[in-house]
Each structure stands twice: as structure tokens, then as C-alpha cells.
Amino acid sequence: MAHNDDEQGRPKTLAEKIDKLFKSIRRSGEPEATYREVANAIVARGGTISASYIWQLRTGVKDNPTMRHLQALADYFGISPAYFLDEDKSKEIDSQLDHLVAVRDSGVRTMALRAAGLSPAGLQIVNDLIEREHQRERDLIEREHEREHDIQAAGGETGSSSAGQD
Template structure:
């Protein structure tokens, strides 16, 4: 689970890490620190190294300039408010979760098969998914309990 700041918002490091996790190259591989830093240097004309980006990602540095954050937002194609506004960050975070889920091939297959279904059919699919999710959650809890009980 992402760490949060004192006010309950996600830390800067977690926000940046989430962008790296969800926003990928066309071949679905993650962007490198060097690649992102180079693009940020080119867009701002300011110093922006891969090491500096790593420090931001890991929380070792947490006070970048506004221009640096705007460059990161531009690279990852999110509004700069993602870094500055807690409500906006939460909304964008939810959108990123959806994008992350859509990267999953199984989710894509289900979504593509649902195209063209009536609203009632989509409701039925949603209900079925809810039932399966509850069943899997129960099974997962039972499995954890069995593993815990089997541990000496």
C-alpha cells in the first residue's frame, strides 16, 4: 500500500513511482530513470539527472522545483496538478488504476468480449464478477488461515 504524508495524501515518491508503474512504453516495458531524466532535461533546459530522479522516486529528495514536476507531468502525460492538488491526485490516481488494470491481458479480453452487450447484459457481467471476486476472497482468506495454522 502506498505511503501517505501527514495529511493523508500520497507521498511525492509514491506518486512518481505510480507513474513509472502504470505509464509504460508502447511495448509495455517501464521507462528508465535515464530516459525520463533526459526528456525532463530537454523540456526544461535545467539540470535533471537519473540519480536525481531516483532520489525523488525513493523519497531521498522530496522538494523538487515546480519546473521539474511540470516536466515529469509532461513526460507522463498527466496534469501538473497531480503533484500539487490532493483531490486532483486522488482522481488521477483512480484513472491510473484503471489504466493499470487495462494493461492486464485477461482484463482486456473480458472488456473486449463485453463490447456490444446491452446495459442489462453488462449489469449481469458485473454481478458475476462480484460473485467470483467474493468467492476468491473467501478462498484466499481460508488459504491464509490454513497456512498460518500449519506454521509451527
């Protein structure tokens, strides 16, 4: 489950929220917008902001923007400015951003579209299947690592005993 808090339970900082917007809101296969692109788009809409100021906000160098700047960023990314100010709204939008990122992947998008209309019980079955497949793949990777380790260990022993025979 996506949360708007970090691992220690503290609310996300303004910088973390802006960073998430940059990472989340873009087309599939396209890179993140540049600071210059965002600044130019805001200026084209009548706002005033510089690329360097956006960078400062995203990296936490600056953390007290004007409401005008928050509104301009919110408008650019297509979200409510409440994302920056209200923790409940921020958590709600954060969850939507997590969903957007997941759906952006074409395989996930196709699966999500096919799951649309399933009953809650049907969705739970799909979720359980996905979780089991994740576990199966993790187990396969772990077994492969163990096998590689065993081969290396056996090769090391063989190499040392062969060396003594020469």
C-alpha cells in the first residue's frame, strides 16, 4: 500500500513531493521533464519561475515557495495544489500517482484493463496470483544464486586439489 510517509512515518517533504511529480507524471517511454521545460511551460501560462528555482525546490535547497509557485507547479503537473499543503489530500494524490506509475507500464496497463469490472473477490484472486508469482520468481532467483555459490565452492575445492597434483 502506498503511503505519503517515509519509512520513519514522517510526512514527505516538499522536495520529495516535487520529485515524485517529476518521476510520476510523464508519458511511457519518455524521460522526465527538464527543469527548463517545466519553467518554460509555466512562464508560457503567465507564471514566473526559473528552472534553477524548480531545481532548488526539488532538491530541498529551497523549501518555502510562494503559493503562486505551488499553484503554478500544481497546474503544470495537473494536480491540486492541496497536494503540497494538506496531508490527507497529499496521501490521496500520492496513491493516485503510484497507480499512474504502475499503469504506465504497458503490461500492467493491459492487465489492469482486463481486470476492470471484476468483482472484489475476482480482483483478490488476481492479486493473490500476482503475489504468488512474485514469490515464485524470488525463489527461483534465490535458488540460482545458491547454485552459483555451490558451483564456485566446488570449483574452488577442485582447483586447489588439482593444483597439488601437478
